Amino acid sequence: MSTPQTLYEKIWNAHVVEQRDDGTCLIFIDRHLVHEVTSPQAFEGLRAAGRRVRRPDLTLAVPDHNLPTTARLDSHGQPIPIADPESAQQLEALERNAPEFGIDYINASDAKQGIVHVVGPEQGFSLPGTTIVCGDSHTACHGGLGALAFGIGTSEVEHVLATQTLQLTRSKSMEVRVEGELRAGVSAKDVVLHITGVLGAAGGSGHVIEYTGSVIRALSVEGRLTISNMAIEHGARAGLVAPDDTTFAYIKGRPMAPSGADWDAAVAYWRTLATDAGATYDKVVSIDAADIAPSVTWGTSPEDVLPITGIVPDPSAFADPSKQEAARKSLNYMGLTPGTRMTDIEVQNIFIGSCTNSRIEDLRAAAEILKGRKKAANVKWAIVVPGSGLVKQQAEDEGLDQIFTDAGFEWREPGCSACLGMNPDKVPAGERCASTSNRNFVGRQGPGARTHLVSPAMAAAAAVAGKLTDVRAFAN
Amino acid sequence: MKAISRVEGRAYPVGLKNIDTDVIIPAVWLKTISRAGLGKGAFESLRAVPGNVFDDPEYAGAPILIAGDNFGCGSSREHAAWAMADLGISAVIAPSFSDIFSGNAFKNGLLAIVLPQAAIDRLMEVARTDDIHIDLETQTVTTPFQDRFEFEIDPFRKHCLINGVDEIGLTLKSSDAISVYEAKLSADRPWLAPNPV
Ligand code: SF4
Numbered sequence: 289m290s291t292p293q294t295l296y297e298k299i300w301n302a303h304v305v306e307q308r309d310d311g312t313c314l315i316f317i318d319r320h321l322v323h324e325v326t327s328p329q330a331f332e333g334l335r336a337a338g339r340r341v342r343r344p345d346l347t348l349a350v351p352d353h354n355l356p357t358t359a360r361l362d363s364h365g366q367p368i369p370i371a372d373p374e375s376a377q378q379l380e381a382l383e384r385n386a387p388e389f390g391i392d393y394i395n396a397s398d399a400k401q402g403i404v405h406v407v408g409p410e411q412g413f414s415l416p417g418t419t420i421v422c423g424d425s426h427t428a429c430h431g432g433l434g435a436l437a438f439g440i441g442t443s444e445v446e447h448v449l450a451t452q453t454l455q456l457t458r459s460k461s462m463e464v465r466v467e468g469e470l471r472a473g474v475s476a477k478d479v480v481l482h483i484t485g486v487l488g489a490a491g492g493s494g495h496v497i498e499y500t501g502s503v504i505r506a507l508s509v510e511g512r513l514t515i516s517n518m519a520i521e522h523g524a525r526a527g528l529v530a531p532d533d534t535t536f537a538y539i540k541g542r543p544m545a546p547s548g549a550d551w552d553a554a555v556a557y558w559r560t561l562a563t564d565a566g567a568t569y570d571k572v573v574s575i576d577a578a579d580i581a582p583s584v585t586w587g588t589s590p591e592d593v594l595p596i597t598g599i600v601p602d603p604s605a606f607a608d609p610s611k612q613e614a615a616r617k618s619l620n621y622m623g624l625t626p627g628t629r630m631t632d633i634e635v636q637n638i639f640i641g642s643c644t645n646s647r648i649e650d651l652r653a654a655a656e657i658l659k660g661r662k663k664a665a666n667v668k669w670a671i672v673v674p675g676s677g678l679v680k681q682q683a684e685d686e687g688l689d690q691i692f693t694d695a696g697f698e699w700r701e702p703g704c705s706a707c708l709g710m711n712p713d714k715v716p717a718g719e720r721c722a723s724t725s726n727r728n729f730v731g732r733q734g735p736g737a738r739t740h741l742v743s744p745a746m747a748a749a750a751a752v753a754g755k756l757t758d759v760r761a762f763a764n
Numbered sequence: 765m766k767a768i769s770r771v772e773g774r775a776y777p778v779g780l781k782n783i784d785t786d787v788i789i790p791a792v793w794l795k796t797i798s799r800a801g802l803g804k805g806a807f808e809s810l811r812a813v814p815g816n817v818f819d820d821p822e823y824a825g826a827p828i829l830i831a832g833d834n835f836g837c838g839s840s841r842e843h844a845a846w847a848m849a850d851l852g853i854s855a856v857i858a859p860s861f862s863d864i865f866s867g868n869a870f871k872n873g874l875l876a877i878v879l880p881q882a883a884i885d886r887l888m889e890v891a892r893t894d895d896i897h898i899d900l901e902t903q904t905v906t907t908p909f910q911d912r913f914e915f916e917i918d919p920f921r922k923h924c925l926i927n928g929v930d931e932i933g934l935t936l937k938s939s940d941a942i943s944v945y946e947a948k949l950s951a952d953r954p955w956l957a958p959n960p961v
Binding site (some may be wrong): 305306308310312314316318319325326328329333337339342345346348352353372374375377378381392396400411412413418423424425427439440441442443444446447450451452453455457459479489490493505518523525535542544545546547550551553557589600610613614708709710727730731732735 | 780781782784786787790791792794795796797799808809832834837838839840842843845860862863864867868870871872894900919920922929931932935936938939941945946952953954955956957958959960961
């Protein structure tokens with residue numbers, strides 16, 4: 289009998305083109321997603337060296353980071369020009385580079401357009417057992433389908449375009465097992481925030497994490513994508529969830545996915561991928577679902593996680609002196625005083641969106657809380673940004689847009705939006721935002737912006753209360 | 765990639781842990797379509813603080829930066845490595861780096877050197893007054909005070925850095941092996957070919 293293998297080992301082994309003596313492998317890449325921010329210098333490099341794209345058929349380009357989320361077409365159906373000249377230039381570069389190199393390009397006014405990590409799974413481009421890369425660190429997101437997916441830099445984007453491979457060394461493996469039953473008001477986002485709090489921002493460094501246990505098995509694909517999305521926030525190279533019937537049901541019928549006899553062959557293969565009984569991980573971390581509460585961040589690292597019932601920590605309470613220093617800096621930036629109850633922190637902005645939480649299930653969870661309610665008067669800016677045009681359409685078919693606008697939210701076009709401060713959607717300096725995105729770094733949502741990461745339901749509840757609040761008080 | 769085998773000079777004693785890519789180069793600087801000129805935005809939020817090391821003439825043009833754990837965590841933006849190179853930095857010394865950052869640094873001939881915290885503490889002290897020397901051939905970091913710290917580096921990366929190897933050119937030599945793999949893949953898993961969008 290062959291040695292038992294983990295899901296990660298199986299995917300890795302199936303993609304080795306060549307192995308060098310020192311263990312470095314040339315790994316084949318099955319899928320490459322390209323967006324406007326991390327690709328222009330890569331295409332420029334190809335042009336300069338007279339190189340072509342080896343497998344345009346395995347490459348898909350879509351703009352998302354830079355695109356304003358306001359209306360894209362005018363009343364005559366003509367594209368509205370982008371005001372910021374640098375953004376416009378970057379978007380034009382992708383629009384030019386994709387056809388020049390023979391790559392499929394989804395344009396800004398196409399209903400299929402959206403955030404790369406929402407579009408890939410939604411189109412059936414991302415599949416279990418594949419290797420997926422993109423010049424964006426949250427590529428780990430696709431691991432929710434059981435794909436080995438990770439972010440790469442621009443030189444690697446160029447390398448994949450030219451060769452459809454990467455030179456890689458194998459990571460260590462870690463199992464994060466979440467067992468039990470989630471308590472009321474606890475979502476996939478709370479699970480991953482909690483995991484990040486437990487592991488720390490560098491806890492997964494050098495590892496590929498497989499999320500296992502009854503909690504993960506019971507999650508929808510949307511929830512698994514949310515978990516895997518933030519693997520990078522606890523330092524992991526990639527996150528994985530073993531594909532199962534839930535995964536197959538999600539993929540079936542998607543436009544770019546296998547169909548007919550191909551479908552059966554694909555499912556048969558995907559069923560062989562789960563970690564074998566007796567396979568071992570380099571590290572195992574167990575988490576009890578009963579310990580997970582609706583969660584929120586207080587600082588400027590995603591590891592700064594507390595249950596919503598918590599209080600702002602005193603930096604001197606941390607054992608590690610460098611963490612004490614970091615916490616002091618964080619609290620100073622965040623304008624918070626130790627001992628303050630999290631539920632006493634007022635917010636002026638609400639952002640529901642990003643590749644972590646902009647799929648239909650996320651919008652439903654937020655709408656559920658907002659139904660028949662209104663945002664508080666002190667909340668100046670509240671926006672919902674669907675992850676793709678198709679998510680937007682579906683939400684509109686379900687009447688969710690109406691619930692949001694009635695509650696005082698703006699209903700936007702798909703894109704990265706206020707997840708990162710590079711398009712017009714920014715949180716003003718010194719103001720707070722309850723945000724469903726994945727990073728609370730200094731300046732992430734705009735210079736001086738103060739981010740509190742939460743789930744979609746918690747963001748909706750914060751909008752109504754005008755401060756961070758416990759979603760469990762809002763059960764409809 | 766330009767060849768690099770030694771770096772010597774002053775070092776910015778930054779020392780902080782978890783210096784993320786938004787600190788190294790904030791997102792507003794990412795709208796460029798070129799690799800050059802990003803030094804202006806490098807460490808913008810740290811430079812906003814009066815008396816910071818980057819604007820201290822004592823360290824002007826320092827080719828080395830010393831930091832705490834998990835340097836370069838956060839996004840995959842290679843702009844972080846470009847911005848540091850544009851600022852004139854050729855090497856970073858820290859107890860650990862994010863995986864993506866160390867890959868990006870390597871691709872741009874920027875040394876990402878891992879040393880234990882005790883060595884970092886000592887180098888932070890030396891950096892305030894004196895030069896630091898890094899020798900890639902012997903894999904050592906030394907100071908004028910007889911300190912000598914050895915570091916590990918992947919032999920392949922070392923070879924590429926010292927010889928300024930073009931990695932894509934190197935991989936393209938394996939084109940035939942890639943074709944063989946592709947042929948086997950279409951035979952074994954024909955369903956993997958995506959339907960056009
Ligand atoms: S939504 Fe945010 S994290 Fe996701 S791809 Fe866009 S910028 Fe990156």
